Amino acid sequence: MRQYTIKETKEISKIICNKCGREIQAANGCLQEDVLSVDKRWGYFSEKDNQVDSFDLCEKCYDEFVATFLFPIGK
Numbered sequence: 001m002r003q004y005t006i007k008e009t010k011e012i013s014k015i016i017c018n019k020c021g022r023e024i025q026a027a028n029g030c031l032q033e034d035v036l037s038v039d040k041r042w043g044y045f046s047e048k049d050n051q052v053d054s055f056d057l058c059e060k061c062y063d064e065f066v067a068t069f070l071f072p073i074g075k
């Protein structure tokens with residue numbers, strides 16, 4: 001006699017850049033390009049107490065974003 005457990009798995013299929021809408025495809029759960037993924041829970045001393053903001057940027061939009069910084073990013 002055999003007994004089975006049904007397991008649910010979740011695998012990423014694509015990420016959509018929040019800024020430009022470009023789709024970064026994944027193959028077998030592996031992204032074909034790297035992205036910047038941000039998950040930010042705002043703290044008590046903010047205007048957004050406990051709000052969680054999440055977004056993804058493709059590499060091109062990341063480059064454009066950091067180019068707007070007054071001080072260059074550290075490398």
Ligand SMILES: [Zn+2]
Nearest residue numbers: 017020058061
């Ligand atoms: Zn983008």
